[in-house]
Amino acid sequence: MSAPRFYGFISNSYTAALVGPDGSVDWFPCPRFDSAAVFCRLLDDARGGFFAIRPEGPWESRQQYLDQTNLLVTTFQTPDGQATILDFLPIGRTAIWRIVETPIPLVLTCRPTFNFGSCNAAYQIEDTGALFLHPAGTEALRLMINGPQTKREQRDQWTIGPGHVVVVLRYAQDAEREVPQLTEPLTNESEMIQRTKTFWLLNRLPYQGPWAHAFHQSVMVLRGLTYRTNGAMVAAATTSLPEIIGAERQWDYRFVWVRDAAYGAEALLLAGDPVGCRRYLEFIFNTVDLVGKPFAAPFYRVDGTVSHGEQEIGWLAGYRNTRPVRIGNAASGQLQLDVAGDFLWVVYLYWLTTQDHTFIRDYWWAIETLVHWVAGHWQQEDASLWEFRDDDDRYTHSQVMCWVALKAGQVFAEKALALPGLANHWAAQAQHVRKAVWDRFHQSGLPYLTQGPRHPQLDAALLTLPLYGFLAPDDPVFRETLTQIENALVVDDRVYRYRQDNLGTAVHPFTLAGFWLARVYHRLGRADRRDALISAQIASMTDLGLFAEHIDRETGEPRGNFPQLFPHAGLITTLVERQNPAAPWFHPWPD
Template sequence: MKPFYALLGNGMTALLASPTGAIDWLPVPRFDGPTVFGRLLDRHSGGYLSLEPDSFQNVQQRYLPDGLCLETRFETEQGPAEVRTWMSIGRTALWLSCKSDVPLRLTCRPSFGYGAVRPAYTVTTGGMRYQNPHGPEIAQLLIQGPLRTTERIDQWIIGPGDATIVLRISTEQPADLRWLNRPIPSDPERQWSLTRGYWLAARRPYHGPHHDLFMRSLEVIRALIYRPSGAPIAAATTSLPETPGDTRQWDYRYAWVRDSAYAAEALLMAGDRTSARRIAEFLLNAVSPTERVFPAPFPGVDGTLPDGERDLLWLSGHAESRPARAGNGAIHQLQLDLAGSLLWLVYHLAQSDGAGGWITHYWWAVEALAEWMRHTWSQQDASLWEYRTIRGHHTHSRLMNWVGLKAAQYLAESLGFLDRAERWRRTAVRIREAMLADGERAGRFEPRPGSASSDAALLTLPLYDFIAADDPLFTTTLDDISRNLVVDGLVYRYREDDLGQARHPFLLAGFWYARILLRQGRLEEADHVIQQHVQLATPLGLYGEHVDLTTGEVRGNFPQLFSHTGLVITLAERQRMLDGEPWLSFPEHLKRPQQLEPQ
């Protein structure tokens, strides 16, 4: 796996640092905001910050053992240089602490509004202040340590010796100038020690294989959660392409209902009920009981609806992939699996300690979700793959409607609402009968009735307790997926869609495949699939959406919430199986096949 970017965050926004530590991506004031540094999407005008020697023979990176603090170590002919980079928890501040035997060149070149606006700047003692002339952003660069100016207004020579650089960013009106100008504390190690507890809180007991990658994935999930609301974003970036030079590049910096529910399930299985419940509460509060329950497939991290998709035509795009985009056109789609994804999560939270009163508090949302599914399950939708032009009766969407109604049935029974439980049960039976009839007619489950294609989303049928993993109808489906979509344990989500051919395996689908093998008792094969995916993590333990099998490069937005949740759930299920503990499932009376009684 080739080196790729490192992720740093503070629960408000996230940055990406290159293999030399340069900050090439930083939106403000939160994940979905415009960038201050955006070289990731335009090498010339996007803006960046870097601190590195003019020449070096080797560079290595690692995260410190206690959290998302990036250590970049350069080897030069004159000696080593070490730079530690992190973000403070609270207001957005980027810290660089260096110890170097050689001079380092600091370059700070912000560019506001996704690279569209050059900053106004003011030279200050030991630094620089940058301001967006058309917006509220102010960035204050402060340098403490051996310092020499250069002929360029955006560069300084730092060291040799120890130095600390802080970039504080404000978008307040008026800007909090006292905070921006506050002197740098003289003990950067203490500043990191105050931050590290935030990352250590993400870790949970785990005694299975791939321990470090499991913990890294929990940290990544935490880094992608917006602290004020508890909402996770699908990925930290926009417009990183599935295939360079193609047009498959989208903005993933929003809280997709489906992705968020998966993340909460991963956290719940890892033992972090508090974070899982915060995500569930965010999603439940996003429910609209008087209209379409989710007005869009993804709210912003504050729960409001984002604007539509727009092309950033002045940017050259990552790897010349145009257009770069802000916003996502899928906001207008009907995706019928969302309510079921959330109710599966709510049901399992209700099984955890002390959640009964909590469910009663959100019963209005549970009822709205269940009634929505009861009335809409037979409609056509865009599916979880968010096809831009394909609409159909997608099997996975129907599965998730069945899941949601079974979850709502149990919740209603537990609260004594037997009339509603029966109403939802009867609709769930209809969905099940329709799905089984379509499957038996075709000899396997299909993505849509009458479709001859293969779809990795069908791997989720046993994962949600719809059918046993060894049921003949499912094993026939699995054989079709294995034959057409699986390549040495890696899984394509499909072979083509309305935009053309799918070029790379989809990492989440590979984790689904491993979970199916575990349910079939094929531990050795499951471990092979897991190992294949472990090897696809970057050297820092991060996953994208896809991986290019030819070059080993990460593809798609990065890092990807789906992929990291897939790893956590898969390893947690593997450990539960070996420990004799059950994975998340419905109670037996909900899993038994049921028929509709005559009315």
């Protein structure tokens, strides 16, 4: 099965756009990842708005990233010659630059809408483009065309070329104040290209090993999903791309999940970027509430505020007519007990790697708050990392991550701050959690671990238990659990997260879970199975080296929000571990 073609992803680390193989920008929230989109044809062909440049006659196309940066080249092959578009978002500015080289005329269509297609733009045609205004708000976009161009009869279309054409679309949140400034010196495209290329090239990380292209693409995605102001990482660039076409599993992932971003920060740390990891940790530390529940929600907006509730947008048809389209995420109100452990695990790895005792002391107020809260609440039922709705339980993975939080707190108290009394208290609490997990295992009467006491099915999250040092990979109970997972959840080296939940059947494999399994095989010394799993997951990437949340088991197409942080972080961590068999995180906890 050849790599599927899907959208190209471009970012300026404030927001992102998706560009189709047909030269159309079909997704562009402004001014931030979690803002309303001005182009969202991704979610509705008719109402969504788009920004396309393409030949008028027949064509074939291909796409590639320029020099493994985040600058995207779309090449059209036509009977009359080859045209190229270089697309990028300039760093530090909410704008799309499109550099066109063409021997033939191309058709440019710019049709923005506001608030996810609910409001059409008012047009003011100008000599070199157009001004698009929100008729009931303050937003505006200015289109500027530098090069051969002719206005077509349709108000949102131009003919551009032949020749060299620079097209820039800039966004203003406050039109009255900003519109007069929305003019670019469009003759400086070489400088703008070079500055943008340099930004991405300087953000590469060293890697010597197999699958280097996939590694560097994954680092690029993590950088592209990072909000540059504070180091926060969003879980994905989109909302409401469905896991299953025609079903209801589609959610808004354009927020900073404590868990998902912790996976990203761990990947950056292990790959050699402690600064990127630390920036994320500081972002999350500064969301901690000292009174009540430390994490007000499992995820935050990119500015650190809480997103409340979920809205269904009835006027959009949805991707391939899959409704509903959702804005916001009702999981903001869930209890997800694993997130403190996910976060403190990365704090712990950062400390192990850097021995930065000052960092631990400076944020001890937050660390102590988190660990104390876990010590007092670990026995509660929660929604798990899968964010089940109305199906809480004492999920095994959540309980183990509470144990991780307590173990990290114990080591920090003992080794970094010399607080033996507190260290002993948290060590005792960690033992209580561990005993509870094993007591429930024995009560189940099964020879393997399960998802939870009321959920006796297999769950791919159980693969993480040896990755966090809860038990050894060759522990007999884990080996039996692994065998059961292999039989029930692994098909053609792709891994399902589980088979069933209260929304029905989980139809498609979960891309991150394949990397979990590869890491388990690595720790068991099964190099052949490890590499087979890695190869299978990488084969699930699009032709541009991008992952979605799931892979369609029949067509190979990406399913779910895109690109997704989870699998890209999983790929990086897996490849780094493969290259470092003696790394300290294989045996993380002191005896």
